[in-house]
Amino acid sequence: SYVLTQPPSVSVAPGQTARITCGGNNIGSKSVHWYQQKPGQAPVLVVYDDSDRPSGIPERFSGSNSGNTATLTISRVEAGDEADYYCQVWDSSSDHHVVFGGGTKLTVL
């Protein structure tokens, strides 16, 4: 089955840029979606189809995807961005399977 690999944690100072990676075999050929989850809350979609933002998501959130790595970039990080972030793809090579990465804890120093 398809596996997505994320770093367990990323730390960044306020105002700096955070980059959270999601690794997978030829992930560049798939559509990658990213979710933000704050403690005690449901996940929220922040980037879809590699680099699109849902309505209401700040432009500070962006995404890219190429080769074996997809990246969520958060510019001008704020304290309120501290959360867990999950990448997700649909594995078309299997039977309609959805795959999540293990999640990355973003800490704002």
Next chain:
Amino acid sequence: QVQLQESGPGLVKPSQTLSLTCTVSGGSISSGDYYWSWIRQPPGKGLEWIGYIYYSGSTYYNPSLKSRVTISVDTSKNQFSLKLSSVTAADTAVYYCARVSLPYRFDYWGQGTLVTVSS
């Protein structure tokens, strides 16, 4: 604005069947543009996709849970449901229902409901 709300028992005994319902408001489950899904998250752990259903009744399940999972839809009530049989403590988790927009992203989520498996 689409809203989803999970409901069901918060405590289930080992070996029994976990049953949850998701009620959708602000949109029709029969619209045909979306799938409807269940996802769970054990305490302190990551997200695990359980499966999803189309309004017609077509279902797709996580292979690791397929033998124990049934997802069904009731279009007259704008609801879909989850049944997970033969539960153990490992099935203790927050269970979320969500709407699936193509290509297979979860754009609306319920608030989640904690289900504990314990005698």
